[in-house]
Amino acid sequence: MEEKRALAAVTAAFLLASCGGGDGGPTAEDTRALTGSGPPLETAADQLARMAGIVSRSDSVVVSTWYGETSHPEFPAFRIPASCSGTTCTLDDPESGLSLTVEIDEVGFDAALARAVLAKHGITMVDVRDGADRTYASVMNHGWFAVTSGRETLEGVDAWHRISSAAGDLTGFAPGGSATWRGIMAGVPVDASGRGEFLQGDATITYHLSAGSLDAAFTGIRNISRNRDHSVPSVRFEDVHVSADGTFRAGIVGNRIQGGFHGPRHAETAGIFEQRGIVGSFGAKR
Numbered sequence: 001m002e003e004k005r006a007l008a009a010v011t012a013a014f015l016l017a018s019c020g021g022g023d024g025g026p027t028a029e030d031t032r033a034l035t036g037s038g039p040p041l042e043t044a045a046d047q048l049a050r051m052a053g054i055v056s057r058s059d060s061v062v063v064s065t066w067y068g069e070t071s072h073p074e075f076p077a078f079r080i081p082a083s084c085s086g087t088t089c090t091l092d093d094p095e096s097g098l099s100l101t102v103e104i105d106e107v108g109f110d111a112a113l114a115r116a117v118l119a120k121h122g123i124t125m126v127d128v129r130d131g132a133d134r135t136y137a138s139v140m141n142h143g144w145f146a147v148t149s150g151r152e153t154l155e156g157v158d159a160w161h162r163i164s165s166a167a168g169d170l171t172g173f174a175p176g177g178s179a180t181w182r183g184i185m186a187g188v189p190v191d192a193s194g195r196g197e198f199l200q201g202d203a204t205i206t207y208h209l210s211a212g213s214l215d216a217a218f219t220g221i222r223n224i225s226r227n228r229d230h231s232v233p234s235v236r237f238e239d240v241h242v243s244a245d246g247t248f249r250a251g252i253v254g255n256r257i258q259g260g261f262h263g264p265r266h267a268e269t270a271g272i273f274e275q276r277g278i279v280g281s282f283g284a285k286r
Contacts, residue, residue: 026227032118034222035200040116040124047126047139048111054143054169060247061104061167062258063089064272064279067190068161077192081253087167104167107144109135121182122285125200136186136198138283142263143168143270145281147186149196160195162188164281166270168262171246174212175266179286181205185218185235185273187280190254197225201234203282205269213239214248216257218273218282235275251275 032038066080080093080100087104114128128135133150145166152159164187187199201221207214218235222228237257240250246266249258251274259271259282270283 025225028115028117030227031200031224034224034227035118035120035220037118037120037125039119041119041122042116042124044109044114044116044126044128045111047116047124048109048114050139050141051108051144054139055104055107055167057169058104058143058167059086060084060170060260061087061089061102061107061165062260062272063091063102064164064274064281065253066091066161066163067279068159069192070160071158079253084258089165107165107167109137120184120202123184123283125184125186134196134198136200137281138184138186140168140262140268140270140283140285142268143283145186145270145272145283147188147198147279147281149188149198151195160192162190162279164188164272164279166259166272166281166283168260168268168270171261171263171266174242174244174246175207175209175261178209179207179266181207181269181284181286183269183282183284185221185280185282187218187221187273187278190274190277190279197223199230199278199280200224201230203284205282205284207242211239213241216240216273216282218280221278232276232278235273235278235280237273237275 062084063082069077080091082091089102091100109128114126117127135148137146147164149162183203185201185203201218204217216237221230223230240248242248247260255275257273262268272281
């Protein structure tokens with residue numbers, strides 16, 4: 001049991017840190033062409049400069065299920081659900097008894113390890129790499145979203161992990177009219193065969209006032225690590241109830257969405273999702 005705790009804990013230290021997965025692969029120009037994106041509108045340093053202010057104002061953070069594997073025969077794979085309230089998320093593993101708590105003020109990245117890659121729908125994506133760990137993320141004006149994949153080693157045992165997260169300054173109430181938000185989804189395959197591969201697609205969030213619910217469509221999904229279309233071209237959630245405070249959540253582990261509307265007049269939305277073998281996050285602007 002203690003060995004399992006140690007194996008899981010080694011990846012916990014990197015849970016929401018922005019890190020990276022090595023060099024090589026498609027260039028930024030390749031990724032822009034593949035995803036129909038343009039050059040970045042700002043630098044990684046610009047985003048990092050906004051981060052502290054956003055964290056200080058934020059009242060919501062959400063985290064996906066934590067997926068991964070290890071090379072140890074007694075702990076070959078793990079899938080740890082997350083429970084979030086306010087700016088704190090807890091991940092509990094029933095098998096090992098491990099319980100991890102993540103606070104929003106633990107989040108950040110080193111601008112020296114990051115580079116702005118592309119922009120689409122007014123959102124610039126940043127690629128942050130450090131050894132075997134990588135995060136693909138964006139810091140918007142009122143929140144941020146990220147997906148992380150990596151590998152750590154403890155006493156000769158390898159542990160691979162994949163997780164997504166999002167946070168922001170909640171508007172505090174549901175939209176007052178029907179509207180659409182457009183942006184970017186970032187994800188990674190849940191299955192071990194997709195280790196180190198990153199995905200990008202378009203995010204369209206449509207709120208229906210009469211129903212008090214939203215539809216979320218993540219389309220045009222591309223594998224930006226292999227510079228090709230992904231085997232799952234789209235992911236959709238329909239009739240997701242929006243609470244009075246402007247947050248939304250639906251589904252269970254492996255097939256769920258959770259997020260909220262951020263900023264004045266619901267300027268942005270961000271969240272996490274899991275479906276069809278993808279764990280990801282999204283951000284969009286009105």
